[in-house]
Amino acid sequence: MDTITARTIHLLTALALFAAGSGALVACGEVKAEGPDVRAAEPAPKSKARARQVAAAWDGSAAAAAWRKGYYPMEETVQLPEHAFRTDADKRAYTTHSFVLRGQLPTGSPKNGQVKWESGGSLTLPVTGARTAYETLANGGDKGSHLTVTGAKLGTTTLATSRGPATVPAWLFTLKGYDTPLKQVALRPSKLPAPPIKPAAEVPGDDLWPLDHLVEAAADGRSVTVMAQHGACDDGAAVNVLETGGSVVLYASITGEKDGACTAQMLSQKVTVKLHRPIGDRILLDAFTGRPVPYGERHGRSPSWS
Template sequence: MRRKTTPTNAARTVQLLAAVVLFTTGTGALAGCGSEQSGGSGNKVRATGQAPEAAARARRVADAWDGSKAAEAWRAGYHPMGEAVELPEGGFHDKADEHAYATQNFVLRGRLPAAPERDGRVTWASGGSLARPMLGARDAYGRFARSSSEGPHLTVTGARLGEMTLATSRGPATVPAWLFTLEGYDTPLKSVAVGPSKLPKPPIGPAAGSPSGELWELRSLVEVAGDGRSVTAIGNHGACDDGPAVHVLETDGSVVLSASIAGRRDGLCTAQLLGREVTVKLDRPVGDRVLLDAATGRPVPYGGPHGPSPSWS
């Protein structure tokens, strides 16, 4: 069944580390504004319906994945779909520490353990487990600490092995984690200590001629609702439109998201590529179905504040 959705009431221009970038060659389609979809006002978008070419592409993606070896491998693997780093209980003490974390500015005072000579085990709440190679504390530290410049910083004084809960493509799982001691904090900062499964080769390539007015690649997945009945992703758009719109095609084996630009207007526009959260409601929970991007023909990557999840890094 095909459905469409509009940006959430709290939709906002997503402020990542680089929230606004200049268009690269091939993305200038947004600078000249058209009127494929009637515009709404504010955060509401009134889409006229999915373009036939985009709908056909979504169907081809679903047909290629459903029952494929790639889908089988995806369901059998460990693919993080949530934050690989968990903050100390209660969050950071002040704005300076929040800024240090956002800019990945850390100082290491102490020695970090090497990877244990054994595999770690990922255990799903729904049942089943999988052995995965362990990462050393230094590798896990590098996931969130990529700078040691002057200014506000956080200080790590050591690490020990523990566990954390993480969202994955197969639902929540308990995974091994390095628990980093932060100077001035009673509880640790946690970072996943096992590597993800290799992404399966997609059974279909990216859409020809994408991006276009009818089909754009999604930037990233933000979250799947706890009941699995909705997903939130970041769609791209420009400065002269009403924002991204996302249609969904649900099958027994997959959920295919097709992103487009809504309410493009005539006139001069600045060449910007913006992102906005869009929530898509589903007819039934995602479950073990593969969440796919129609434009790329690949699973939609989870994107945290410091980039994609380890599965896509």
């Protein structure tokens, strides 16, 4: 990588704070800047070359074969009741994981459950118990505003995965004041296969930066939206794409530079990248890490497979 600039040092400081935990992130002043629908810039030659290396390593690899056989959620695995939330207090309670249990949770459940894909095929995985699922939701305590859980039963739900839409087991939690349940998927993702390529470097540089996470893929598969990071003294993040028959490699960078003092502040920007053809079963990869782009925020409710 090129010599690290002062701006990159500020970004790395912010990234270190971010990795240390959500408390540190708030301390350094998180800002989520909404970017335009499509954000791209002329990529550095090294960045594009790295994207080609990542695509070549994954396409046709044992890791890619394992990925296509596994269960990897690509959207939030907690699904809200219809018309949620009734009040700002309820929304705040959900955001802060504030729940109270006023009922009995099932003590037994099937040992295993099945992922069933709309396109065909299935996969059997261990079922997470109701108590474990509840504790994932309710790890913020019950002080102040809270949501009240009155019971739960095992059912199913559908969600997007790396292999397309699937029906999966889910715990259906009844909430006081709501006619439909809050659903929590009752399966953990498959283990991520060992990537066939190492990260680009120990630390990022302006011309190649790791992505934070996938927000969503468009219903028609012709675009993906990701959260990309940048600092307080630049023009924002840019995300370019390299498409092959087996993969879609995104490579992010930091654009522009502003004069003056720069705070160690990490900003998150939503970026939508258009594709030449639907993503289909191609693997969405991050050029910097050499790994699939994870879904969901750090410290979020959805268990990470990254």
